[in-house]
Amino acid sequence: MLGTGLLQGLGVTAKNFVGSFHDPARLTTIEYPEVKTKLPEAYRNFPFLVTENATDPMGTLRCVACQICEKECPPQCIYIEKSKDKKPDATGKPQLFPAIFAIDTSVCMSCQICVEVCPFDAIKMDQVYEIATTDRFSALLLNREQLAKSNAYYHEIHPTEAAEVDARLAAERKAAEAKAVAAAAAKAAAAAAKLAAPVAPKTPAV
């Protein structure tokens, strides 16, 4: 009969209309900005630089200014200048650090490639999204002071991923220390053999 399809369709809309008042699962909208949805852990938006110590963010940046992310960034939004001198990193090894590290967030497309190519776990994805500003230029060009965020913050936004990274870094450091100890012991042993005299083994510099 002509019109049956129409009536059935109206039945569907009526069902949805009434259902939206009764079934809480159907209420898909929330009152933003008073209420915010919980972001999934994987959510990513704009990179930040990880610092080991929140009290001295510029002194404990993990970044060693290797410039791989600068080269790999598809829209070329990262600008890095290497430091002239070296500073000891978390393991005590002297490393270069970025004298200038800037990201133009008006160009960045949050693709996460800088995070994937970083061999030092120094750059990670943030979860900020309320970053609208009235200044198109300087306010969107973030320098290293604005980009640096603590490892604790990283744990807060990506707990699983951060735990993995910390475990890996700890294992790497332990391996490096063990290697240094072994190398020092071998060196000492060789020296001892050469001198053919009892020499107290030096304590390895860690």
Next chain:
Amino acid sequence: MSVSDLSGLNAERATPGARVREVHDSFHGDLLEVSMGPHHPSTHGVFRMIVTLDGETIVKLKPVFGYLHRNHEKLGETVTYLGSMPYTDRLDYLSSMTNNWAYALAVEKLAGQAVPERAEYVRVILAELTRLLNHTCLAGFLMQDCGCSGTPLMYAFREREYILDLFESLSGSRMMCNYQRFGGCRVDPSADWLAGAQKLTDRYGTFLDEFETLLTGNEIIMARTQGVGKLSPELAISAGVTGPMLRATGVNYDLRKVDAYGVYPRFDFRVPLGDHGDVYDRYMIRVLEMRESIKILQQALAGLPAGPIMDPKAKLRSFRPKAGEAYGRIEGPKGEIGFYLLSDGSPNPYRYRIRPPSFINLTVLEDMCLGHTVADAVIILGSVDIVLGEVDR
């Protein structure tokens, strides 16, 4: 002037350099040229149609595009192979997962890289979710074009959001997923995620039933879409039309069957074919394809093997495939999406070319619109399923 009189006009059009015959009688004035778009909401983006009208009948239609051109293919030559991956998200931004896959497939062919089985399954799951997402959106948009203001589109968007939530919790972004890598996928889906995908797959059939009750049997929609925008299989083939547009004309051509890429041969599914090649058939094909996608999803989720998600030999940094060329193509939701790459052994492709399905499907727009009214042109364009990010590149 009736529709049948237009055959003469079309014959004149066919001769090169011929002008449209101008009709002067007491009932008809001069032909009227109307510029639809580029800021017309029904053109699905910044697309312009210059339509020449005789009364309300279209006698000539000239598509104008390129407003969203952003040098995509040239950019591909200046960035590394990996660097092009996030740009492919921005081609057809409704189906970034399939764009990623097509590009990854082309690079894997070029570099001769193997993909672990688990990654192949995950790719199929994501591609079929993308198909559900794209076709649901298309049905909603098409109905919006028909004048069903709001309701079907909002229902479609409600369901789309559930799929986008899955994409977001896996890849970190709703639409710009940047998920596939050469030699696998970036993240391994967790058990929670797979449970979510299973739940959505189980529920999606119910939504489709509801959606179809609302639309498929609706007399107004039938009257509005049946017999409108007919495309002949011969023209579709010679114009290179692919995807649901081609299958709606009755041509059995689906790359999932023809190329049998990935692990598709392991799944049992059918390829729905249309009869008339009109707008209604194109809508129906998409609904039927969604039902087949649900079948594939059920099988892929049930048969997902354990194992690595990335080829352990895959290189992320300093990736340089050997010199050569490769063309990787898959059946995207809109048709055959392909990437042609020419490598000279450097970190960047020497040539990076895309075969965009919605751009090629759009080339037959004038042939479908002739003899119809302006209001029909809107739904014919809607049924082609274009995304201007891909058309203009």
